[in-house]
Amino acid sequence: MSADRPHRTGRPALSTETPTRKPDPDELPPFTEQLSQQLGGVKGVVEAAVPITLFVVLNPLLPESMGPLSGLQWAIVISASSAIAIAVWRAIRKEPIRHALNGLFGIALGAFLAWRSTDARDFYLPGIIQGAIYGVLLIVSALVRHPVIGWIYAVVAQGGKKEWRQNRPLVDILSRITILWGVVFLLKNAVRIWLYWIDADNALGLVTLFGGWPVTIALTAFTIWAVRRHMKAVGEAPPEPVKAD
Numbered sequence: 001m002s003a004d005r006p007h008r009t010g011r012p013a014l015s016t017e018t019p020t021r022k023p024d025p026d027e028l029p030p031f032t033e034q035l036s037q038q039l040g041g042v043k044g045v046v047e048a049a050v051p052i053t054l055f056v057v058l059n060p061l062l063p064e065s066m067g068p069l070s071g072l073q074w075a076i077v078i079s080a081s082s083a084i085a086i087a088v089w090r091a092i093r094k095e096p097i098r099h100a101l102n103g104l105f106g107i108a109l110g111a112f113l114a115w116r117s118t119d120a121r122d123f124y125l126p127g128i129i130q131g132a133i134y135g136v137l138l139i140v141s142a143l144v145r146h147p148v149i150g151w152i153y154a155v156v157a158q159g160g161k162k163e164w165r166q167n168r169p170l171v172d173i174l175s176r177i178t179i180l181w182g183v184v185f186l187l188k189n190a191v192r193i194w195l196y197w198i199d200a201d202n203a204l205g206l207v208t209l210f211g212g213w214p215v216t217i218a219l220t221a222f223t224i225w226a227v228r229r230h231m232k233a234v235g236e237a238p239p240e241p242v243k244a245d
Contacts, residue, residue: 047086049213051107055079056205059120072120076111079123083107106130120201124208128196131189138182142175149181149223150174173230177223184219 055075062071069077083104106126114123141148153174154164164170188211195204 047090049209050086051079051083052205052209052212054082055123056209059123059205060202070118072118073115075120076115076123080107080111121196121199121204124192124196124201124204127208127212128189128192131185131192135182135185135189138178138185142178142182145171145175147171147175147178149178153223153227170227170230173226177226181219181223184215188215 055078058075058078059072062074064071066074087104109126110123113125114120116122138148150164150171154162164174188207191211192204192207195201195207
């Protein structure tokens with residue numbers, strides 16, 4: 001036997017097994033998973049759209065009077081009841097009810113205002129005010145370098161970590177995206193305010209319906225795509241520090 005020949009141990013010199021890849025805690029979740037987490041899943045999106053859809057569809061279709069209630073009042077009752085039923089059903093099944101409660105509050109307030117004034121436009125008034133406030137807050141947060149979308153993204157995609165604050169290019173892109181969200185919210189609500197002003201309640205309902213979740217889904221998808229694209233582009237490059245706030 002040659003002196004320089006390696007001693008055989010009876011075990012293969014090279015394992016043919018594929019090593020298990022340890023998950024990187026800083027690795028971004030899949031795109032679809034992030035989108036689902038942010039929006040509450042497809043089920044959450046559908047459930048959130050049910051009450052407003054019922055009101056938009058039923059209000060112009062129901063007759064002026066139906067027994068003890070007017071058509072508007074029946075539309076309010078059915079819409080509000082659906083929101084309550086969704087929240088209760090989620091609670092019974094021990095599912096998250098955050099999205100359901102958010103929708104329930106807005107629907108309840110709008111239903112109260114429309115019932116009291118007997119004006120269908122007032123059903124959409126809380127959403128108009130809320131959207132305008134959101135638009136202003138989003139833009140202001142970006143201007144002071146604390147973009148709201150950045151904080152939300154950090155919670156959803158990075159487990160609440162604050163390291164993104166030390167990455168100037170990432171803060172820049174999240175600030176621009178936050179401004180985009182704010183501008184879209186303000187433009188959408190400018191149209192809704194105009195329709196409210198000219199008493200176009202049916203058109204107001206359609207803009208509210210199609211300018212709500214569809215626009216939010218599109219903005220959320222664009223946000224995730226843009227940030228993932230940025231993260232892929234910078235790779236392992238060291239982050240450029242930002243100035244102390």
